[in-house]
């Protein structure tokens with residue numbers, strides 16, 4: 529079990545302190561490119577987007593029904609107006625005046641001249657050539673005014689936003705076919721460890737398959753990065769230093785797993801110290817305490833621990849923030865959602881622990897979190913069989929069943 533005491537040659541940082549130190553190590557990539565909307569999902573906006581048109585662009589009916597001038601309605605009781613004119617969505621309403629009458633309109637149709645209120649078709653009765661309109665509707669009901677969502681010239685999206693599907697719809701609604709984004713961050717990934725073999729090859733005795741590269745490739749690419757896969761590096765200081773320098777020349781961030789905990793077979797830390805400098809190599813987080821950050825020949829470097837669950841957790845709470853900063857994105861630490869712990873738990877003070885849990889519906893709408901029985905930082909099956917992580921605050925030591933704690937669904941950590 530990892531001990532928390534600060535080491536003689538390193539201080540244990542909180543996640544927040546690590547994020548501050550990390551921010552000092554990185555500068556957002558400067559390059560931008562203009563891409564079509566179809567290729568913009570997940571990209572980071574390089575500039576603010578100001579609305580070139582208003583949304584909606586013109587006043588229109590929000591329902592299928594009858595458009596009227598509110599001033600034509602009786603002060604009390606129902607009203608009766610002659611029916612005249614018809615405007616469908618996409619039709620030109622010019623020349624259709626509403627004064628003294630009800631105009632048949634459909635959802636999305638431009639408002640006839642003078643009309644300011646729309647009655648839903650379900651609420652009216654047709655009588656001969658007239659419409660009987662009930663009392664009680666407010667002026668402006670069922671009308672979407674021009675610019676009520678966003679005026680022309682209004683700020684639609686701000687620079688640094690990582691574009692979501694709904695943002696692409698907003699850009700399209702504004703008539704924009706392309707958008708200027710930052711270039712993708714290039715992340716070089718490699719694993720270290722003489723015990724590692726490529727999946728698909730025969731496994732030697734005492735060998736294991738490299739799981740972390742598959743994990744990190746997918747996590748980095750979901751975080752918006754372009755992945756440069758550098759394979760498995762041997763636990764040998766000379767070649768590690770050479771490969772780190774080579775990687776530094778072709779990427780914006782080097783991401784490794786394994787070999788950082790400080791044992792004499794853990795050569796990554798030593799190789800980084802030879803080729804650059806370390807900013808920190810301990811974070812008060814479990815699993816994942818040995819997480820290193822620094823620079824190799826000027827390029828930011830993050831060394832994640834070897835255990836795959838520790839890789840997942842440290843990527844989610846440390847590396848992801850760094851990729852966001854490099855991407856020019858505003859790093860958003862997700863807000864954990866409240867769940868009720870279906871287990872009691874003991875931990876050390878002074879470190880934040882993440883517990884793998886599955887959710888069950890709770891009686892009061894707050895879900896109950898069940899802990900996975902496999903707690904080891906190497907147990908990938910525990911990640912595959914759970915829904916997310918519960919966060920137990922640094923100062924807590926003895927946590928009672930029933931305590932409310934923040935929950936992060938895996939989807940919140942891998943977007």
Ligand SMILES: Nc1nc2c(c(=O)[nH]1)N[C@H]1C(S)=C(S)[C@@H](COP(=O)(O)OP(=O)(O)OC[C@H]3O[C@@H](n4cnc5c(N)ncnc54)[C@H](O)[C@@H]3O)O[C@H]1N2
Nearest residue numbers: 530719721737738739740786787788789794833834835838
């Ligand atoms: N004396 C101490 N020993 C350990 C400590 C400690 O503080 N003092 N910390 C433990 C913790 S916690 C972790 S996490 C590991 C981290 O050590 P390293 O980052 O140096 O990682 P390795 O020793 O290289 O590997 C740990 C573990 O993970 C397996 N591994 C490594 N790479 C992969 C991969 N690509 N795919 C699948 N599995 C991988 C490796 O075989 C080891 O079993 O150190 C503890 N020890």
Ligand code: MOO
Nearest residue numbers: 815816817838905
């Ligand atoms: O911190 Mo280690 O990463 O618990 O497995």
